[in-house]
Amino acid sequence: MMRLVKGFIIVLIGLFVFITIFSLFIPSKVSVTRGVMINAKADRVFGEISNLQNWKHWQPVFNKDSVLMKFDTDAEGKSNLCQWDSKDKKNTLQITGKKNNELTATLSREGENEVLNTIRVLPLSDSNQVQVEWHILIKLKWYPWEKFYGIFIEKISGQGYEDALNSLKNYIENN
Secondary structure, three states: OHHHHHHHHHHHHHHHHHHHHHHOOOOOEEEEEEEEEEEOOHHHHHHHHOOHHHHHHOOHHHHOOOOOOEEEEOOOOOEEEEEEEEOOEEEEEEEEEEEOOEEEEEEEEOOOOOEEEEEEEEEOOOOOEEEEEEEEEEEOOOOHHHHHHHOOHHHHHHHHHHHHHHHHHHHHHHO
16 A cells, blocks of 8 residues: 555656646747738827726726726826736736837736737828737746746637737727
């Protein structure tokens, strides 16, 4: 009986070591990109995304009545920082850069990895349309379970970003 338990423990340790070594070959950064075409001028679209208070018009997370959003606004009335609580954790979205129709922002949540967001508004030549691309970069820790979770992040979160972009398209084209 003791031999069986000892063999079982050795197999478990071996399996853990194998999974850990295997996970080291999985990339530690996950990238998700979504895009949408919008019938509007680039200035109009960039103006909508460059002020976090405007995100309530199109970002589903900002639309929820149950979420109390706290905005920090500058002298011009624009907001580059927003905080809210969900599932007993504090979330912070901060715009870290704006240039040439490109916005960079960092989403942080207590106890989780930061999510680096880049939203680009690309005007199409000879057209009244723009392409809006939302690129998300998530840096993972070395833990095996986190690396394996990273394989599924695109499927889990990609739809939310796509929904937000489609909502942005609907809002801009109908207002």
